[in-house]
């Protein structure tokens with residue numbers, strides 16, 4: 339990591355062995371119990387899934403931060419932060435936190451999470467002023483029975499400002515992810531468009547293949563493309579198979595036949611409108627090509643890996659980088675304590691996205707891309 343020099347001649351850098359004695363002394367001056375020992379510092383400094391950062395002033399270490407990277411998640415954890423009492427109030431903790439966020443980002447973590455005592459006013463204020471928000475609380479978390487706040491920050495908006503500014507719309511019904519995703523894409527191309535539940539339902543009625551309460555109830559790629567094309571947007575459809583999409587859940591042959599007919603009719607209407615339909619598999623490179631051309635891709639995913647429910651689900655891709663595909667997910671899992679922030683620019687590791695962007699036994703891959711009118 340390159341050291342940086344914010345105001346006050348502060349510099350943040352990775353710890354080296356000769357810092358450890360000073361860091362252990364800072365621990366003693368900062369905490370009454372649960373201190374990190376010199377030995378533990380050494381272990382944290384050398385083991386692969388942790389980072390130990392030191393802030394120094396005039397060449398003297400005055401504080402440190404410890405980050406942990408648990409395996410296979412997008413979350414880094416701030417395990418500890420401390421600034422020597424004589425050096426407080428000069429921005430050392432802010433400098434450490436910013437460096438910790440960049441370090442987490444370098445380790446392909448899109449969130450930084452931490453716990454803090456509810457009565458630690460300086461620390462709570464520090465985190466909240468940096469944009470951390472309360473995810474939950476742990477009652478009786480510390481040895482003296484004090485409760486903890488669990489805080490989290492999504493790092494993408496600050497460290498990744500080039501993500502497309504796709505306005506967010508939350509689906510208001512279980513089966514309207516497709517219309518909600520379409521509304522986000524339309525609004526990003528047509529800022530004056532008013533988003534309402536009425537539009538959500540109108541789009542759903544135009545795009546669904548539902549028949550007599552059979553089927554998933556949601557919308558397929560042709561229906562969504564047709565709803566967009568008939569409003570004047572340039573649209574492109576990518577589907578990996580030509581059979582009846584999303585018919586897996588329908589047992590009755592007669593009902594599947596109706597779904598097939600509706601879908602075929604949508605297909606013909608799309609052809610009459612000159613909408614290109616590509617029958618091919620879908621990969622991240624293809625999504626990136628569409629983004630680079632100014633398109634807003636709606637991608638069908640199986641929500642199994644996120645919500646443990648095997649339902650087809652539409653999300654809007656807002657950008658990609660080396661590690662992640664970012665999506666606006668119209669579903670906000672409020673029962674799990676999520677808020678809108680969790681669903682905006684939600685990072686999904688590229689490897690994971692590949693296995694998520696397919697649905698059903700047949701592994702249907704589908705994407706509808708909207709372009710300016």
Ligand SMILES: CC(C)(COP(=O)(O)OP(=O)(O)OC[C@H]1O[C@@H](n2cnc3c(N)ncnc32)[C@H](O)[C@@H]1OP(=O)(O)O)[C@@H](O)C(=O)NCCC(=O)NCCS
Nearest residue numbers: 419420421426427428429430431432454460461463464467
């Ligand atoms: C929390 C701690 C790391 C802050 O270090 P610091 O270098 O003094 O913090 P900074 O100078 O960077 O201050 C940044 C912000 O933190 C908050 N803050 C820091 N000290 C504060 C205090 N005494 N009271 C209220 N807010 C305070 C403020 O929001 C401040 O911004 P401002 O100066 O614009 O108001 C330091 O007090 C410390 O080491 N405490 C003991 C260890 C600890 O509690 N660690 C956190 C465990 S979760």
